[in-house]
Amino acid sequence: MSEHHQPQRRPDDDAALAERFEAYRGHLRAVAHRMLGSAAEAEDAVQEAWLRLSRSDTSEVANLGGWLTTVVGRVCLDMLRSRRTRGEEPLDVWRPAPAVEPDPAQDALLADSVGAALLVVLDTLTPAERLAFVLHDLFGVPFEEVGAVLGRTAAAARQLASRGRRRVRGADAPEADLVRQREVVDAFLAAARGGDFDGLLAVLDPDVLARSDAGTTAGAVMVASGARSFAHLAAVAIPALVDGATGLVLYADGSLERVLTFTFVADRIATIDVVTDPARLAGLTVEPV
Numbered sequence: 001m002s003e004h005h006q007p008q009r010r011p012d013d014d015a016a017l018a019e020r021f022e023a024y025r026g027h028l029r030a031v032a033h034r035m036l037g038s039a040a041e042a043e044d045a046v047q048e049a050w051l052r053l054s055r056s057d058t059s060e061v062a063n064l065g066g067w068l069t070t071v072v073g074r075v076c077l078d079m080l081r082s083r084r085t086r087g088e089e090p091l092d093v094w095r096p097a098p099a100v101e102p103d104p105a106q107d108a109l110l111a112d113s114v115g116a117a118l119l120v121v122l123d124t125l126t127p128a129e130r131l132a133f134v135l136h137d138l139f140g141v142p143f144e145e146v147g148a149v150l151g152r153t154a155a156a157a158r159q160l161a162s163r164g165r166r167r168v169r170g171a172d173a174p175e176a177d178l179v180r181q182r183e184v185v186d187a188f189l190a191a192a193r194g195g196d197f198d199g200l201l202a203v204l205d206p207d208v209l210a211r212s213d214a215g216t217t218a219g220a221v222m223v224a225s226g227a228r229s230f231a232h233l234a235a236v237a238i239p240a241l242v243d244g245a246t247g248l249v250l251y252a253d254g255s256l257e258r259v260l261t262f263t264f265v266a267d268r269i270a271t272i273d274v275v276t277d278p279a280r281l282a283g284l285t286v287e288p289v
Helices: 013-036 041-053 065-086 104-114 118-120 127-138 143-150 154-170 175-193 197-203 220-229 278-282
Strands: 204-212 214-217 238-242 246-251 255-264 268-275 286-288
Touching: 013 041, 013 065, 013 127, 041 154, 065 127, 065 143, 118 127, 127 143, 127 154, 127 204, 127 268, 175 197, 175 220, 175 238, 175 246, 175 255, 175 268, 197 220, 197 255, 204 220, 214 220, 255 278
Parallel strands: 204 268
Antiparallel strands: 204 214, 238 246, 238 286, 246 255, 255 268
16 A cells, blocks of 8 residues: 555545544554654654655555554654754754744753663664664564564564664663662562562553563553463563663573563553563673572
């Protein structure tokens, strides 16, 4: 299906399409904001996604949210590549002519939510690495869809995200941050071992995502319920540094069997990634703490 096909729609159809788009605007803005690091640029990207949607025939699109996320990802990728091609300064210096006035408060909110240090590290990634990392690790977009945005295979998209992840987690985090993250993970581990539902909720972000080969679980209540059911695994989990970041590891017969890695928002766990694939485990650097 081409994004550039101009369908014939009635005014009522346009109004319905606009209403459906508005339902996804917040999500699309969040994706673009983390990709571009600027509220003004994010608004530009979201507006471009609307223009492409309005020019497209979406009658056969089963998942509009996924389609829009893909479009916004492609728009952001083009913007990042253009930024590099022109040698523009990143994030805090360069601004295109914005669709809305720059909003320093929104940019500060972004820095608070994902960490100012993370934004700086993200800007050192290549556009492809940044897109793969943001779409998959922060928003749970499958590698097949990430690869479609990049024009690459799912395996190539996985490698790009892995490289981005290593660079992000390898960045020097302030010691106090690592200490606080360890405290949060210790509290999570204790609550999981004891089946303490309220204790789990206390350390999970309301919109936490838990991802594994079996799928993705969203929301603190669902993730806490799942964590309680794996108390037997929590009992043998060991805190460790995984690629320089706070994590948990499990061994079986002396071999690494499972790794849990985390990201944090405001001293709560925002994502939990469970790695069991032997090839991925072999690529992780695990240090005891």
